[in-house]
Amino acid sequence: MNDSTGIRPVRTAAAVVTAAALTLAATACGTSTGGPSAEASPSGTAAPSATSSPSASKDDVPSGTPVLQVRDGGGLLPASPARTPRLSLYEDGTLITSEGRSQLPAPRVAHLSRAEVRSVVQAARDAELTRGGTLGPNPPPDGPTTSYVFDGTLTTTRAPELRDCSSLRKLCALDTRLDALAEPSVPYASTVLAAVFRETAPGRSSDAADWPLGKLSGAGDSTRAGRCLLTRGKDRERVERAARTAKSGAWTDGTATYQVTLRPLLPGERDCTDVVAS
Numbered sequence: 001m002n003d004s005t006g007i008r009p010v011r012t013a014a015a016v017v018t019a020a021a022l023t024l025a026a027t028a029c030g031t032s033t034g035g036p037s038a039e040a041s042p043s044g045t046a047a048p049s050a051t052s053s054p055s056a057s058k059d060d061v062p063s064g065t066p067v068l069q070v071r072d073g074g075g076l077l078p079a080s081p082a083r084t085p086r087l088s089l090y091e092d093g094t095l096i097t098s099e100g101r102s103q104l105p106a107p108r109v110a111h112l113s114r115a116e117v118r119s120v121v122q123a124a125r126d127a128e129l130t131r132g133g134t135l136g137p138n139p140p141p142d143g144p145t146t147s148y149v150f151d152g153t154l155t156t157t158r159a160p161e162l163r164d165c166s167s168l169r170k171l172c173a174l175d176t177r178l179d180a181l182a183e184p185s186v187p188y189a190s191t192v193l194a195a196v197f198r199e200t201a202p203g204r205s206s207d208a209a210d211w212p213l214g215k216l217s218g219a220g221d222s223t224r225a226g227r228c229l230l231t232r233g234k235d236r237e238r239v240e241r242a243a244r245t246a247k248s249g250a251w252t253d254g255t256a257t258y259q260v261t262l263r264p265l266l267p268g269e270r271d272c273t274d275v276v277a278s
Contacts, residue, residue: 065268066149067091067117068124070178072159074145082196082225082276084263086146087178093117096266097182104243105263108185116181120174124150127171131155136168190264193236194275197251197260198226205257209246212238216253221272228272230265 070087093112144159165172220229
């Protein structure tokens, strides 16, 4: 685990992931049971998800291991491996991005060509993301950080706004390239919303939102990031409605106050273990 980000690298065979990213000769097969699926968007059209996209057949489902994943951490962000990654790129070209700082993340999905995925893989190599560890000057204590998991290797840097691009030119170029490839995009839909939570104080905090699904104590499953509850259907809708007016990540069930991180399941994720595994 990386102490500054609270995350650990994706455990994967480097040769397999890199070869798949470079050749893209094979696409993932099958649909994950219990994973995200297409769902109607607010406009009434089907929004792409882990199992559907405008440019892919049903067999073009992303694998569970991203080719490249980018996370923000440190600074004012609570340390939580369950926080939605800022960017996840899969070998079939699915690119899911999220602002990552709102109480209810609203990821978006774009679809890259094979040539574009190859260009990202090469740019990540050029930026030395296969080195691991800290790239560039160490982030200041409690300062914002950005972490990249590429080819199974975790590399941490200062956040882009604190980065010296004269010395990290290729990394800055990669970030610019990814931002450009993320558009055009459409809302990413998932039928499952995960809530990862820890009790922070007994009783009700004045600024805490009311948790709409009863008692949190003992709910869901225990994970290394806290307890995790997966919500679907009407329960998911109730949590989403409450989150839209929440002022912070503090929630109360009436008996205690909890720090809650919400995020949808991403492609290949089936349960709470997957939510906090990366």
